[in-house]
Amino acid sequence: xxxxxxxxxxxxxxxxxxxxxxxxILAFANSNFLTLNNIFDFLRSNAVLGIMAxxxxxxxxTGGIDLSISSTIxxxxxxxxxxxxxxxxxxxLIVIIISMAVGAVVGAINGLIITKFDIPPIVATLGTQxxxxxGVLLYTNGVWISGLPQWFISFGQIQLGAFHSVxxxxxxxxxxxxxxxxxxxxxxxxxxxxLGRGIYAIGGNKQSAMRVGYNVNxxxxxxxxxAGLMTGxxxxxxxxxxxxxxxxxxxxYEMDVFAIVFIGGTSVVGGFGTVLGTSLGIVLMAIIxxxxxxxxxxxxxxxxxxxxxxxxTVSVDVINRKREQAKLVRVDVEEEEVDKRE
Amino acid sequence: MNKFQKxxxxxxxxLILLVIFVALFILxxxxxxxxxxxxxxxxxxxxxxPEFGLMAIAMMIAVLxxxxxxxxxxxxxxxxxxxxxxxxxxxxxxxxxxxxxxxxCISLLIAALTGVINGxxxxxxxxxxxxxxxxxxxxxxGLGLQFTKGGSVSGFPLLFGEIGNGSVAGIPYTIIIYAxxxxxxxxxFERSKxxxxxxxxxxxxxxxxxxxxxxxxxxxxxxxxxxxxxxxxGILISSRYCSAKTDYGSSYLMxxxxxxxxGGTSIAGGFGTVAGTVIAVGIVQVISTGLNVFGINRYIINIITxxxxxxxxxxxxxxxxxxxxxxxxxxxxxxxxAA
Numbered sequence: 001x002x003x004x005x006x007x008x009x010x011x012x013x014x015x016x017x018x019x020x021x022x023x024x025i026l027a028f029a030n031s032n033f034l035t036l037n038n039i040f041d042f043l044r045s046n047a048v049l050g051i052m053a054x055x056x057x058x059x060x061x062t063g064g065i066d067l068s069i070s071s072t073i074x075x076x077x078x079x080x081x082x083x084x085x086x087x088x089x090x091x092x093l094i095v096i097i098i099s100m101a102v103g104a105v106v107g108a109i110n111g112l113i114i115t116k117f118d119i120p121p122i123v124a125t126l127g128t129q130x131x132x133x134x135g136v137l138l139y140t141n142g143v144w145i146s147g148l149p150q151w152f153i154s155f156g157q158i159q160l161g162a163f164h165s166v167x168x169x170x171x172x173x174x175x176x177x178x179x180x181x182x183x184x185x186x187x188x189x190x191x192x193x194x195l196g197r198g199i200y201a202i203g204g205n206k207q208s209a210m211r212v213g214y215n216v217n218x219x220x221x222x223x224x225x226x227a228g229l230m231t232g233x234x235x236x237x238x239x240x241x242x243x244x245x246x247x248x249x250x251x252x253y254e255m256d257v258f259a260i261v262f263i264g265g266t267s268v269v270g271g272f273g274t275v276l277g278t279s280l281g282i283v284l285m286a287i288i289x290x291x292x293x294x295x296x297x298x299x300x301x302x303x304x305x306x307x308x309x310x311x312x313t314v315s316v317d318v319i320n321r322k323r324e325q326a327k328l329v330r331v332d333v334e335e336e337e338v339d340k341r342e
Numbered sequence: 343m344n345k346f347q348k349x350x351x352x353x354x355x356x357l358i359l360l361v362i363f364v365a366l367f368i369l370x371x372x373x374x375x376x377x378x379x380x381x382x383x384x385x386x387x388x389x390x391x392p393e394f395g396l397m398a399i400a401m402m403i404a405v406l407x408x409x410x411x412x413x414x415x416x417x418x419x420x421x422x423x424x425x426x427x428x429x430x431x432x433x434x435x436x437x438x439x440x441x442x443x444x445x446x447c448i449s450l451l452i453a454a455l456t457g458v459i460n461g462x463x464x465x466x467x468x469x470x471x472x473x474x475x476x477x478x479x480x481x482x483x484g485l486g487l488q489f490t491k492g493g494s495v496s497g498f499p500l501l502f503g504e505i506g507n508g509s510v511a512g513i514p515y516t517i518i519i520y521a522x523x524x525x526x527x528x529x530x531f532e533r534s535k536x537x538x539x540x541x542x543x544x545x546x547x548x549x550x551x552x553x554x555x556x557x558x559x560x561x562x563x564x565x566x567x568x569x570x571x572x573x574x575x576g577i578l579i580s581s582r583y584c585s586a587k588t589d590y591g592s593s594y595l596m597x598x599x600x601x602x603x604x605g606g607t608s609i610a611g612g613f614g615t616v617a618g619t620v621i622a623v624g625i626v627q628v629i630s631t632g633l634n635v636f637g638i639n640r641y642i643i644n645i646i647t648x649x650x651x652x653x654x655x656x657x658x659x660x661x662x663x664x665x666x667x668x669x670x671x672x673x674x675x676x677x678x679x680a681a
Binding site: 065117119124126128134252269300302304315319 | 477482484485639652656
């Protein structure tokens with residue numbers, strides 16, 4: 001009984017219930033929805049946003065924000081694409097490392113600006129977002145990079161444990177594996193390292209974290225570098241799906257990523273949020289998007305839905321927080337009264 | 343001389359900005375007299391600056407309260423798209439004068455409504471402004487796209503185009519509207535009770551609430567004012583193009599924030615003058631038009647605008663640190679003397 005009570009109290013449980021309910025509705029509305037093919041397909045196409053969501057999770061946990069990820073992924077993708085054109089005989093590992101390194105540099109710049117000069121993250125990353133995107137478009141002129149080497153294209157089509165189902169090949173694609181790896185790394189860092197504890201501590205109360213002895217500046221720089229690293233990985237994941245680099249395609253990506261993280265139960269003021277919640281957020285967001293497509297809702301409405309999801313999730317989070325605090329105050333008062341009577 | 347020193351000590355920041363503005367203007371004129379100082383270029387600037395300046399004022403009032411309003415552009419385009427649809431109806435085509443007046447009213451109403459949405463969630467629910475306006479930015483853009491399907495609305499009565507393109511005695515209407523609103527904003531921000539409350543919230547919201555001010559209502563008005571200012575700018579933009587589209591004015595968001603910060607408004611809230619913002623708008627406008635005249639790629643102009651934003655904040659931080667240290671040194675010296 002206690003276990004059930006504990007489970008229902010968890011935020012993740014609510015998201016899971018929503019996923020199940022939506023899946024059942026969609027399965028009835030469209031027989032294609034619950035086929036393995038469709039599930040693997042939408043996991044694959046949401047892997048990019050998912051990896052970025054894991055990347056910004058620590059940033060949001062510290063109470064910061066990183067708007068520049070949409071420009072960073074464009075930069076990483078262009079650098080990776082150009083690198084492969086220049087060195088067609090290199091291999092996938094080098095490409096991933098280079099892309100992640102570029103992301104890390106951008107993250108380090110963000111982190112340094114934010115910590116060393118005390119500039120609010122929203123303003124600093126809005127600035128870097130504009131500068132990086134303009135730089136990328138200046139360099140590429142908005143032209144696609146195509147003609148990527150064959151080994152890269154085939155890397156993107158690898159499917160592990162592939163089997164035939166209803167005449168189609170179904171299997172765990174490379175992108176989904178990268179997504180899982182990204183999730184695992186994020187989980188290990190924020191749950192099992194001192195760094196991770198520090199991230200939660202800063203999000204809970206920056207001053208206290210500093211007094212307890214966490215190096216707040218170092219941790220803050222780290223979370224932005226981590227967001228950059230994951231964005232670099234997401235860039236390679238994306239071009240491995242599409243097979244070419246389109247620098248214009250990443251506009252507004254950051255909004256979808258924030259929607260995932262917030263719907264996954266991460267608190268908007270920092271300090272609360274889990275990798276499990278974010279993972280469920282990825283699935284839920286994928287189902288919502290997939291459902292909108294299957295229900296033949298025009299694409300323009302998707303933006304409206306995404307905006308509404310962000311507004312609703314952040315509002316609900318703040319309202320819940322206020323209620324909890326009100327409860328705490330009441331408990332305090334009651335205890336005091338008891339003390340007095342004694 | 344005495345008067346000048348008084349002015350200097352009181353409005354030092356604005357004076358420096360004014361000097362930068364004049365210097366940039368002269369520099370651009372010397373570098374390219376034929377192009378920069380041409381009548382058409384000066385006219386373009388005169389027509390563009392009000393749009394941009396109004397967006398900056400819309401951003402400024404939010405920043406003064408320690409907030410930010412990222413939805414100004416999409417909110418204003420949504421308002422002008424809806425007003426635009428009204429102007430393409432048969433009724434509007436037949437009664438141009440009434441239609442234009444009604445369209446302006448519709449625009450302002452929708453713009454005020456976007457402010458009410460932002461204000462409700464920020465003030466009454468208590469969500470951070472950056473998250474709220476990030477969400478509403480997307481929401482308004484999606485709604486606008488839903489109306490236009492990615493295209494533009496056009497075919498307005500010719501009279502509507504007069505607002506953004508017409509002029510009286512050589513002065514564009516847009517400049518007159520801008521001037522009136524700047525003066526109005528000055529009195530509202532720096533000379534009214536509400537304005538003082540806005541600055542107080544920016545300094546310390548909790549203290550303001552405990553001193554008996556209804557901060558929620560003040561914040562609500564801030565975001566409504568911000569929405570309406572952006573809405574007026576949207577009217578000017580759609581009037582200048584004689585059409586409405588979700589993309590219009592998208593570059594103004596970054597420029598507006600840059601102008602606000604450059605104008606001396608503290609990003610942490612509580613400090614800033616309308617005059618500073620207005621002069622900074624002039625500076626950013628001269629830079630972007632000037633570089634445009636030289637045929638410099640607009641992406642480079644974007645990079646420069648973003649660079650200015652971050653550079654100004656860094657310079658302000660460093661100079662603040664230096665002046666703090668000077669003060670500490672002076673105090674230490676005094677203490678030693680006393681000892």
